[in-house]
Amino acid sequence: MAATQTFSQAHLQQRNYAVGGALRALENVVFFVLIFQFSAALIALFLTDFNNPEYQSPLARALWYPGYLLILILTIRALPHVIRIAAFNPLLIICVLICGISAFWSIDQRITMRRSVALTITTLFGLVLAARYDWNGMVQRLACVFAAIAILSLIIPLALPEYGIMQQIHVGAWRGVWVEKNYMGGFMAKGVIIMLCAFAMRPDRFWLWLPFCVLCFFLVLMSTSKTALLIALIGIGGFVILRLYRRYTFMRPILVLGIIVIIGTIIGMLTFAPDFTFGLIGKERTLTGRTDIWAGLIESIKLKPWLGNGYGIYWIDPLGPSYYVRLQLQWGIPSAHNGWIETWLSTGALGVGLFATLFILTVILAFDRLRKGGTETYWVILSTIMFFGFSMSESTILQQNDLSWVMFVATSAKLFAFEKPYWRDRVRLPYFLTRRTDYTPLPI
Numbered sequence: 001m002a003a004t005q006t007f008s009q010a011h012l013q014q015r016n017y018a019v020g021g022a023l024r025a026l027e028n029v030v031f032f033v034l035i036f037q038f039s040a041a042l043i044a045l046f047l048t049d050f051n052n053p054e055y056q057s058p059l060a061r062a063l064w065y066p067g068y069l070l071i072l073i074l075t076i077r078a079l080p081h082v083i084r085i086a087a088f089n090p091l092l093i094i095c096v097l098i099c100g101i102s103a104f105w106s107i108d109q110r111i112t113m114r115r116s117v118a119l120t121i122t123t124l125f126g127l128v129l130a131a132r133y134d135w136n137g138m139v140q141r142l143a144c145v146f147a148a149i150a151i152l153s154l155i156i157p158l159a160l161p162e163y164g165i166m167q168q169i170h171v172g173a174w175r176g177v178w179v180e181k182n183y184m185g186g187f188m189a190k191g192v193i194i195m196l197c198a199f200a201m202r203p204d205r206f207w208l209w210l211p212f213c214v215l216c217f218f219l220v221l222m223s224t225s226k227t228a229l230l231i232a233l234i235g236i237g238g239f240v241i242l243r244l245y246r247r248y249t250f251m252r253p254i255l256v257l258g259i260i261v262i263i264g265t266i267i268g269m270l271t272f273a274p275d276f277t278f279g280l281i282g283k284e285r286t287l288t289g290r291t292d293i294w295a296g297l298i299e300s301i302k303l304k305p306w307l308g309n310g311y312g313i314y315w316i317d318p319l320g321p322s323y324y325v326r327l328q329l330q331w332g333i334p335s336a337h338n339g340w341i342e343t344w345l346s347t348g349a350l351g352v353g354l355f356a357t358l359f360i361l362t363v364i365l366a367f368d369r370l371r372k373g374g375t376e377t378y379w380v381i382l383s384t385i386m387f388f389g390f391s392m393s394e395s396t397i398l399q400q401n402d403l404s405w406v407m408f409v410a411t412s413a414k415l416f417a418f419e420k421p422y423w424r425d426r427v428r429l430p431y432f433l434t435r436r437t438d439y440t441p442l443p444i
Contacts, residue, residue, distance in 0.1 A: 027077075028141070030070055031132075034125060035145040037067050038403040039187060041152065041177040045163060064118070064401060071125045074132070081131035082124075089416040091358040092409065096123050098351050099311040099398055106310020107320065115312035118400035126409025135376035135422040136201045138410060143198035146191040147212045152177050153184055153219050174222040185225025186390060190404070191216035193235040193386050197379040200239070201422060226283055231389045238382050245370070246377070289329075290337050290393065296325040297341050308348035312400070321345075339391035343398055355397060358412065359388070365415040372431060374421035383411050 037043070047060045075082055086093060100116035103109045129138055153176030157164030166173045166181055176184040195213035199206055220232050245255050269277040278284055300321060301308075315322050315335060326333055336342040344352045366380040373380070387408045390396050396404040418431040 027074070027132075030074065031129070031141055032145055032148075034067055034070060035142065035403065035406075036148065037063070038122070038125070038401060038406055039145070039149060040183070040401070040403075041149050041187075044179045045156075045175075045177055068118075068121045071121055071128065074128045075124055078128060078131050082127050085131045085413045085417045086127050088418075089358075089413050091354060091361070092123070092412060092416075095351065095354050095358060095398060096120055098347050098354060102308065102311045102347050102351075105307055106313055108310065108313045108316060111313050111316055112310045115400050119311070119398060122400050122402065122405055123409050126406040127413055129406065130410040130413040130417075130419075134428075135374075135379065135414065135419065136424075138414075139194065139198050139201055139376075139379050142407065143194050143209060143212070146187070146194050146216070147208075149177060150188065150191055150212060150215050150219060153188065154215065157222070170224065173224045174219065176219060176223075181223045182225045182228065185220050185223030185228030186231075186394065187403075188216045188219040188223065189225075189228040189232040189235065190386060190390075190407075192220065192232045193239075193382050196235065196239045197382060200243075200378040201375045201424065203424075227390075227393050231386060234389065235382055235386060238385060239378060242378055242381060287393075292329060293325070293333055293337055294341055296328050297336055297345065300325055301341070301344050304348060305344075306348045307350060308344060308346045311346045311398075314342075314345045335395045337393055337395070339395050339397035339399075342395040346398070351398070359384075362408075362412045362415055366411075369415075369421070372421060374423040374426075374428075376419075376422045380411055380415060383407060 043060055043063060096116075096119060099119055100113070103112040103116065106112035133141065153164070153174070156177060157174045164174060164176055166175050170181050173181040174184060175181045176188075178184050178187070192213055195209045195216060199209040199213070202209070217232055217236075220228050241255055241259070244251050266277075275284070278287070303321075309321050313320070315333070317323075318326070318332075322333065336345060340352060343355060363384050366384045369377040369380050387396065387404060390404060394404075396402060396408075399405045420428045420431060422428065
């Protein structure tokens with residue numbers, strides 16, 4: 001009788017283990033699909049009418065609803081952890097709330113509310129990602145998705161050049177699985193950094209992540225995006241500097257001094273020889289017309305400087321607030337090409353000030369990992385630098401359905417919650433526990 005009972009218990013444990021493993025596998029698939037969807041890969045490419053760029057496919061919008069439902073299910077499954085990690089970062093929550101509250105003074109309350117809901121769910125996905133996985137689990141999953149996207153971005157231009165290579169504007173530039181070359185360049189530059197960080201956390205997978213890093217860099221070159229190339233090079237340089245800083249203590253003063261000299265030199269060149277400096281990276285002083293856009297938008301900001309026009313509506317109506325800027329520049333500008341200006345247009349100085357505070361604190365916490373962090377230090381520092389770099393040329397701040405915002409939210413949330421450092425082969429102690437009293441880890 002006792003033997004039968006023991007056998008039943010063992011059988012029940014095996015069944016529970018199998019069911020748990022199946023649920024975890026299903027959850028990994030769901031996260032993969034969601035991260036892929038937020039990258040906007042493939043969907044926009046095949047649902048965009050290139051003869052009418054203003055056309056928005058109803059199917060493309062409808063595809064988000066199943067994704068939102070999956071995010072809500074994942075949130076309910078990990079609700080206590082999500083609430084805890086969100087409670088540590090009230091500034092993030094306030095920034096999102098301001099976008100929703102802006103409906104009260106928005107010129108189109110319906111669109112502002114709809115996009116604010118989408119922003120809330122996008123932010124929620126970042127919080128779920130942060131709550132569900134540790135540093136390594138999060139970065140490895142991002143790397144897997146970017147690896148799949150890189151493979152597709154290589155295959156489609158070769159197999160379907162009419163889709164994967166630009167045919168009208170920027171002829172010959174690869175756009176991969178997106179509608180425009182700069183999208184591919186930007187995502188592949190992020191891929192370079194993600195692959196390097198995944199390698200730093202799991203060097204035993206060098207055979208996987210380093211070749212994909214090379215592939216992502218190759219795709220950056222094929223996109224001909226100068227901004228993406230610059231950020232990819234900064235990411236590679238930053239990775240090497242961090243590796244030397246962590247491994248060789250005696251080199252730290254030299255590295256810090258070198259960074260100060262490089263930054264000072266760049267500032268000096270931009271001040272006294274801007275044309276020559278921009279020419280080095282194949283740009284001219286207006287950054288392909290971006291500075292003209294920013295000048296016109298600054299004049300528009302002056303009309304509603306404190307609260308903005310309302311979240312997500314500035315560019316909607318051709319005869320709305322964006323009319324005079326578009327009229328002045330004589331083309332249908334789709335966005336501000338600058339996350340900070342875009343945020344100012346939407347939520348005014350209030351929103352910009354709150355997010356700037358959040359970002360500065362995130363950067364401080366990221367660099368504090370140099371003292372107490374593990375191998376996640378590579379990710380938190382390089383990803384925040386990457387986010388800032390792209391925010392200067394893209395609208396990545398507080399953007400709904402945007403993977404860059406998801407990654408920033410997840411990273412910031414973990415930093416504010418003082419997530420345990422990640423060491424591959426050492427006990428993971430609480431962040432505030434002094435390492436030297438328990439063990440002396442070797443820099444990695």
